[in-house]
Amino acid sequence: MAKRTGRLRHQLPHCYYEGYLEKRSFKDKTSRKLWTCLCGNSLFFFNDKRDSDYIEKVELSNFISLTDDNSLDRNLDAAKMTLQLKQEIIKLTAPNGEARELWKGFMYSIAELSVPSSLNLLPGQIHILKEALGKEKQRIHNATSSVSAATDDTSPYVNPLADMPVCYHEVNRLEAELLLERECLRGNLLLRPSGSGSFAVTTRQELGGPEYKHYRVTRKHKGGFTIDVEDPIPCETLHDVINFFIQKTDGVLIPLLFEKTYEKSISFIQSDKENGERSVQRASSSPIPPNVPPKPVKVSSPEPESVIEECIYLNDIPIEEEEEKTEDVTPSELVTELPKPPKKPLMPPVPMPRRIASSPALPLTANTASSTASRVRCNTNPMGETISELKAMLERKSKCLE
Template sequence: MAAAPVKQRSGPGGSRAQLPPCYYEGYLEKRGPKEKASRRLWTCLCGNTLFFFNNAKDTHYVEKLDLGGFVSLIDDCSRDRNLEAARLILRMKDGETKLTAPNLEARELWKGFLYSVIDLNAPSCLTLLPGQLQMLREVVDKERSRRRARSTPTRAPPSPLSVPLVGEIPACFRPVSRNEAEVLLERHPDCGNMLLRPGRDGCSLAVTTRQDLNGSVFRHYRVTQREQGGYIIDVENPIPCSSLHEVIDALVEKTAGTLQPFLLEEPYEENITYVSSNDENGERMLHTAPSSPLHRAPSSPLPRAPALPPKQDRWCSKAAVSRSPAPDRRILTSSVPSSPTNPMRRLILSPSPLAHTLNEELKLKLEKRRASQD
């Protein structure tokens, strides 16, 4: 068999080290939908993608084929100049790719690995040895774990800004990560193409921009705060700015208005909706509450607030006591006519124990003064 044993190859700092785990690799002749001749390339099945290298020692792939658009995989029984070679036709949604393995055994093994990562199930209809089938089952388990880990959202570690922001924060500031900023700009192209966000180190800021050039082109610029105040856009020729608003204005000006702040206006609901259940069949439905003001039925009027007790005029009370200290005077008549709706009506004063005590003391003082004068 010409295929190499299953292992993951890695290059020093090359792109191969950043690829998903390699399940199988070896030389294949490849002819794409728009290619006129086949090329012999070192092929690696990494995750659910085929990566093609010029040779086995290269660290940067020259092509890749995502198997997410898989349609079918069939044998090509046409003859090849190499009588031992075995051909395959890999049909995708955007065309078909012809692959040629060194021999029939290598073709069966390639088919087994391809089906395993596409269907996430080891095929049983191929002519393979028990040890090879066990290898395919292990690949299925690894690929399932890889996809599960990739689909599980992982929260980025919190990176609050340790440096307090100076001045007002622009409206295009969003507390998002680099990837979230790219998604926001791509999903809402009409809301602007530049936003301000926290930097990864937590001590700086960053500006993320998006432009169209045969697809989305993202750029990220670091914005650091100066010790003496203000900010700097860290580019080849640093741009000093006195405030974050000036940072945004400088980028708009440098690009002749091509970059515009990202302002996402999130809509609010115009009607009040609620979910209720049907008493007969239990079906739950979404209802819209009436937009007109609510009116109570005549049979159930709004409860009236209890009437407050009439306030007593303490100044009038004191005046009454000073003018007539007799304890038996209890009625103070106002000059305003009494009526149910008029608050200035007759006040009935109950005798106060304190007033009685003061009257008694005044009597004693008068008696002592008269006795001293006699």
């Protein structure tokens, strides 16, 4: 199939959903796996995901129904569906059943402007469908406003559905020629407004001298544009008009684009503190690395009171704590740490009776009586005797023993 003239992908309306689909219609001999994008109310088919321009387009304005096709396929996971339009019937195959349900939900929402309730979709998927439906309604509203502006005689030009091409310049015929001559190194084609709400394309080429040509572009009542030449050329948008000139001339015509300039350094205006004179200052080109804050230290939180109270028992010491305490303390410290016995009140010592060695009974004589008296006196108060008395007493004892 010949490749049709199409817009670049970034020039298409907002894309609501995209993915691979196998497409086959009655005019196609075999099925083709194409990258499909639902942009606006149309399906755009690309040979590959990375392609920038589409090869086929199917509008959902002629939508009738979208039903499941339960016929067997060699790929057991594949899910078929039949898209019925007013002019044709298209067979589509999604990679799996979940992808088929999503495609059906997006197509029904965009074609009928309502989220279907009969599909097996998750709440998050239904929310995405509602967002796409809101964007499509806003797009239709903008398109309606553009049509009403086009019918207004006071409007100098219409506002197209898509964004204006970058080579559009609000200049008249003479200004367009002067602009192309002055900026001949940038491009030789531009789009400009024309009278009665239409547009014009101005080109400049060299053939022994500059040659300028102007082409009228009018808007059709049913939508779209037409390049007014001997055989009128219909185009959907102004982007298609520019692309047609570029492709039909093999790239000889180049749109006139102005690249926006940006500053290469940071500058600022500062006033002198002494004389107040203001001047432009240039900031230092060497960036100062930001101060890295210190790494936060993790602080252990104190134990709750309930945990502490559980460990304050005299006879309940954990084994691990007891072992650690024993290892760290020296034997001398262990002795000092032993509990001391309670102090008792001091009592006077009890004198023990002295035992006197027994001696054989002797007859009581005068000498024995005196010795007995002296013995008694010695026992009663021995510390009060003098040394001489003690010696005499010892001599008497020895005599008595003899």
